[in-house]
Amino acid sequence: MRVLVVGGGIGGLALGAGLRRRGFEVxxxxxxxxxxxxxxxxxxxxxxxxxxxxxxxxxQIMRRLLASASALRLRDRDAFWDRRGRLLGHGPDLSGDAGVDVDRVTLRVLLAEAVGDDLRLGRTASGVDQDGDGVPRVLFTDAAPASADLVVGADGTHSLVARHLAGGPTNNPAGIIGFSGRTLREDLSPGERQRLGTRSGLAVGPRGAALYVGFLDPVGNVALDAPELRMSVTTGPTYIWGAMFPESAATDSLRGLRDGALQAALVRRFRERGWAEHTLELLARADPHSVAAYRFNAASTRAADLAPWPAGRITALGDAVHATPPTAGMGAGAAIRDAAALLRHLDDVGDGGATPVEAVARFEAGMRRRGGEILTLAMRTVRLVLATDSTLGAAATAATTPLLAAAARLRR
Ligand SMILES: Cc1cc2nc3c(=O)[nH]c(=O)nc-3n(C[C@H](O)[C@H](O)[C@H](O)COP(=O)(O)OP(=O)(O)OC[C@H]3O[C@@H](n4cnc5c(N)ncnc54)[C@H](O)[C@@H]3O)c2cc1C
Structure with missing residues (x-):
């Protein structure tokens, strides 16, 4: 069976690697x-x-990945803060958590290595269709069309393959603009290093402002101690942060800014919303070139709404089907799980008695469930941030967070 995959991000490469490993033409x-x-x-x-x-x-690829990954079990429990930096509470104990964090570049490079010369870079798909015999084809901007037994769209949030299948976009803006950056732990003052600790956390304030802080240390907190295999891009304790604001004309204007100008504008925006100066050190001391804006897109949280097309010889996976805001940290994992599930169902084609279309139908049913689950989780934080932007939500956030902070102090 010959399979063509449009998109070599995380999901497309995982699928390509698995197909190649099982001897498919891909x-x-x-x-x-x-x-x-x-x-x-x-x-x-x-x-x-x-x-x-x-x-x-x-x-061996898995070992290199784990030797380049930061283990969640070695992190302190997640924390929740208010805009003054006061502790409101902790997340669950992570000591039994098998999860890891890995640089996206490292993950993508390792997956690309597994796909080898079946990965064709610099090839932009311009569409998909089926010829008169129902054979699916991928069309390119600058090359002849290619035919296959199965075409899979792994072309992300703005997928043209899923759009072709669904007859329109498969997701919408979630109403939040995110701004990310990287700050080395050693660049922070001792006070902030102490407050933030070796853990991730979330701070939410009134009037729609939230700051996620992710702790990444693929050396000190490495998941597999094998330095000779390490290929992490991050080489020391680092905070990866994500500022979130409800979308508005004002946040749209921030999207036009770059580097230091964007960084300074973000700090100003938090300051105007009453955030304590020390909590803004994280943003102010980030590498200016790491600061970037992106819009959150989300598909429906209802499983039945996902992949709204009859199963056929063109399908899609990952963000193309269930675009997920990064607030649950599950989008990439779900794309990889989609890829593994499709492979398992394709194994049933032929000797297993299933036709390719039956295999795709079973795969899509599982993907709908998976997508609905992760979207429900991711949208909780999105809704929380949006709720603080209403008059009532702002008042409630301002009134309750000092009480929660006091309760957290008493518990300690
Ligand atoms: C640049 C980038 C940075 C990201 N950063 C983070 C992050 O820091 N944290 C996080 O949790 N998630 C991040 N994500 C999202 C995360 O990688 C995805 O949610 C997740 O991996 C889902 O994978 P996917 O394969 O469905 O889509 P993606 O990983 O987004 O891959 C889609 C791929 O399709 C390719 N593509 C799109 N259209 C075409 C076309 N017409 N022709 C050919 N190729 C096409 C794109 O170049 C891309 O490589 C990022 C995604 C991207 C693209």
């Missing part, structure tokens, strides 16, 4: 010309995502 096309020259910060892979990854890549 080609993965991505418009990027260099897999390492890509955006992104850290990607969280929970136990289920890692187990799916083990199905698609060779054990």
């Amino acid at each position: 080609a993965v096309f991505d418009r990027d010309t260099d897999v390492a020259a890509t955006g992104g910060y850290h990607i969280t892979l929970d136990e289920r995502a890692q187990s799916a990854l083990r199905e698609v890549v060779a054990p």
